Amino acid sequence: xxxxxxxxxxxxxxxxxxxxNYFTEIEEHFQKARGTGxxxxxxxxxxxxxxxxxxGIPLEAVLRxxxxxxxxxxxxxxxxxxxxxxxYCSQAVMQEAQIMAGVARPRSKKSExxxxxxxxxxxxxxxxxxxxxxxxxxYEEIASALERIAxxxxxxxxxxxxxxxxxxxxxxxxxxxxxxxxxxDDLFRARRExxxxxxxxxxxxxxxxxxxxxxxxxxxxxxxxxxxPRLSLFYLR
Numbered sequence: 001x002x003x004x005x006x007x008x009x010x011x012x013x014x015x016x017x018x019x020x021n022y023f024t025e026i027e028e029h030f031q032k033a034r035g036t037g038x039x040x041x042x043x044x045x046x047x048x049x050x051x052x053x054x055x056g057i058p059l060e061a062v063l064r065x066x067x068x069x070x071x072x073x074x075x076x077x078x079x080x081x082x083x084x085x086x087x088y089c090s091q092a093v094m095q096e097a098q099i100m101a102g103v104a105r106p107r108s109k110k111s112e113x114x115x116x117x118x119x120x121x122x123x124x125x126x127x128x129x130x131x132x133x134x135x136x137x138x139y140e141e142i143a144s145a146l147e148r149i150a151x152x153x154x155x156x157x158x159x160x161x162x163x164x165x166x167x168x169x170x171x172x173x174x175x176x177x178x179x180x181x182x183x184x185d186d187l188f189r190a191r192r193e194x195x196x197x198x199x200x201x202x203x204x205x206x207x208x209x210x211x212x213x214x215x216x217x218x219x220x221x222x223x224x225x226x227x228x229p230r231l232s233l234f235y236l237r
Contacts, residue, residue: 021059022049022053022059022234023046023049023053023234023235025059025063026049026059026062026063026066026086027041027049029062029063029066030066030086030089033066033067033070034070034082034083039084041086042085042197043197043217043220043221043224044085044087044197044198044213044217045085045086045087046220047213047216047217047220048086048087048090048213048216049062049086050216050220050234051209051212051213051215051216052093053234054212054216055212057093057094057097058097058100060096060100061093061096061097061099061100062089062093062096062097064092064093064096065089065090065092065093065094065095065096065097066086066089066092066093068089068092068095068096069083069088069089069091069092069093070083070089072092073088085201087200087201090201090209094209117233117236119153119154119157121236122153122157122163122233122236123150123153125233125236126146126149126150126153127150128229129146129229129231130143130146130147130150132227132228132229133146133174133228133229135227136226136227136228138177138181139174139177139228142170142173142174142177145170145173146170146231149163149166149167149170160233163233164232164233164234167231167232167233168231168232170231171230171231171232174223174228174231175219175222175223178222178223178226178228179222181226182222186225190218190221190222190225191218193221194214194217194218194221197217198210198213198214
């Protein structure tokens with residue numbers, strides 16, 4: 001089997017809008033393709049979308065893949081059930097990403113990109129997360145670090161990529177602390193739930209994709225179970 005082409009990150013000039021709108025645009029596009037705006041994505045869906053984002057899968061490839069997957073579903077004579085997960089589109093998304101990776105495109109010159117949200121929105125996001133972190137005992141060091149970043153947000157707002165790197169590093173620390181406090185029973189239940197969620201899709205994803213999805217899903221479930229927020233600006237909207 002030929003190796004999959006490497007998928008690179010979008011041009012730096014488009015980084016803020018591409019990065020922070022990734023979730024929202026995929027969710028809206030999936031809902032539109034499915035034919036309902038009331039459908040909510042599952043934790044597994046969000047984890048899968050996050051693996052695509054982290055792997056540098058272009059947003060355009062994901063949107064194209066969703067369209068291709070639904071076109072294929074609609075062409076089937078016997079539609080046993082509605083499409084209820086983004087995971088149904090995973091193969092089509094990867095195929096579209098490979099197609100795009102095989103097309104040579106000139107690197108655009110770096111230009112000024114507008115921030116996807118205002119400074120006031122970022123400050124409100126910090127305040128909300130600080131309240132939630134301070135509620136949980138044992139995370140005082142995290143709260144102090146988050147407060148230091150918040151106090152410097154006026155400066156860091158000029159470079160959202162650097163701000164995101166600070167928050168991602170701090171989020172990694174939160175996850176490490178929360179995981180160290182899990183019991184064997186907690187770990188077992190999380191793994192069992194993950195296996196039930198993934199079972200229908202194991203034959204449709206590569207081992208690498210499954211490993212990334214498992215990691216994102218377990219981290220998301222862990223933070224939700226202990227009442228801690230995601231700190232990444234990716235979750236601001």
